[in-house]
Amino acid sequence: MFALCDCNNFYASAERLFRPELNGRPVVVLSNNDGCVIARSEEAKACGIKMGDPEFLVRDLIKKFAIQVFSSNYVLYGDMSERVMHQLSRWFPRLDVYSIDEAFGWLGGVRELESYVPRIRESVVRNTGIPVSIGVAPTKTLAKLANKMSKKSGGVLVLDSEEKITAAVREFPVHELWGVGRQHYKKFEALGIRTAAELRDMPEMWFKQHMTIMGQRMWNELWGRPAIPLEQVREVKKGITVSRSFRNYIEQPEILAEAVTLYASRLAEKLRREKLRCLYLQVFLYTNKNREDHPQHFPSHTHKLLIASNSTTDLVGVAVRVSAKLFRHGVKYRKAGVIATGLVPESELQLNAFFDHDGGKKDTVSAVLDKLNLAFGRGTLRMASEGYEKKWRLKHEYLSKGYTTRWSDIIKVK
C-alpha cells in the first residue's frame, strides 16, 4: 500500500507557525514578484480567494477581510519541508519525496492501518507544527485521490478494499485526478465523463489513443494495479533552470544583459552545488502574454559549449551573447531565463581534442567566488555586468523572516 502525505496549505501553514497570532485568521502567500496567490489558509479560501488569483485583482478582498499577505520565503519553506520529511522518514523506511510539501511512503506489512496512519499524522503535527493529510491506497494515483478526499474527513483516509475504492472513485470529480489537467478535462467533459469511476470504465485503448502512454498508466492505477513505482532515490536531474520575471518591463539590451548575468551566475552556483557541469545552455526571453496590445516575442536559443562547464564566467559570457542576439528593439520583455542541460558529473570531465582545457584555472576562480560569497553573503563578489542599480529586481514587499535559518531572526521568548 502507498501512503501520500501532504502538508495542508503548506506555505500558509509555515508562515503562521511563527506568527501564532494569525491562527484562525485568513493568510495568503504570493508568488515571486508578489504576482499571484499560491497558498491560502482555510479562512482565506472561505473569503473567496482562489488559487492563482493575481494579487491586484483581489486587493479589495484582501482589504475587506483583513487578510494577512506574505511574499514567498523559500528558505523558510525549504527548511520546514526538511523537518517534515525527516519526521515522515521515521515512519516510512521507504520514502519518495515528491515535492516540497508531499511524499509517498510505502506501507508494506502494516496490518492495522486504520489505527497506524492517524499516529503518523499526529506525530508530524506535534514535532513540526505543520498539519498533514494522509491518503492510503494500493496505487499512487489512488493514494493521491484518497489524500484529497481525506481533507474533508479528518485528514486520514485508507482505501484498503475493492468496495472502498469503488465508492471513492464514484464520487471523485474527474478534473481533480492526478494527471488530468485542463486539456484532458475538456475532452472528458465533451464525452460526459464527470467522475473518476466514469473515466475508469472507458476501454484501455481509448486512454492510450487520447492521453498517450501516461493515460494507459492512469487507467491501470485507477483499477488498483500499480503502474507508477516508488522512487526512493531521485533520478539525476535532466536540467536546471533559473528564470525570473522583472519588476518592470525591460526594453534596453544593456539592462537585459544585467538580468541575464545574474541568472547565469545563479545557475553556475546551482550547478557547482550539485557537482555538475552542463554541455548546453539555453536562454529564453518572454513578453507579457496577458497584454494583447503589446507585440509578443518568445525567442529561445540553445548554445552548445565546447567543454562542459559550471564556471560563472563561462556561462555568463555565453548567456549575455545569446540574449543580445535574441533581443529585439521595440519589444517590452517581462521575463528571461537560462536553462542548463546535458548535465554531467563534475568529476567526469570530457576534454575536447581541439581546444585546450585551462588546467583548472576557472575552477579556482569559481571556488574563490563561492567561498567569499558564503562567508560574506551572496553577491559580495559578482560579475560587473550584473549592474549596480538593478531596478528590474523582484518585488517582495511582504517577506517574512528567516526564523529557522538566520541567527538574527530567531524568535525570542520572554
Next chain:
DNA sequence: TCTGGGGTCCTAGGACCC
C-alpha cells in the same frame, strides 16, 4: 499598472549519418 518558478515526460519532425 500590477498575472511565478522549476520541473518531468511524450511526440513529432528535420538534419544528418552510414
Next chain:
DNA sequence: TCTGGGGTCCTAGGACCC
C-alpha cells in the same frame, strides 16, 4: 523514368505536476 532503411541528435511544442 526510376531514388532505402535504420539510426542518432536536436529542436519545438504540448501536457502535466507542485
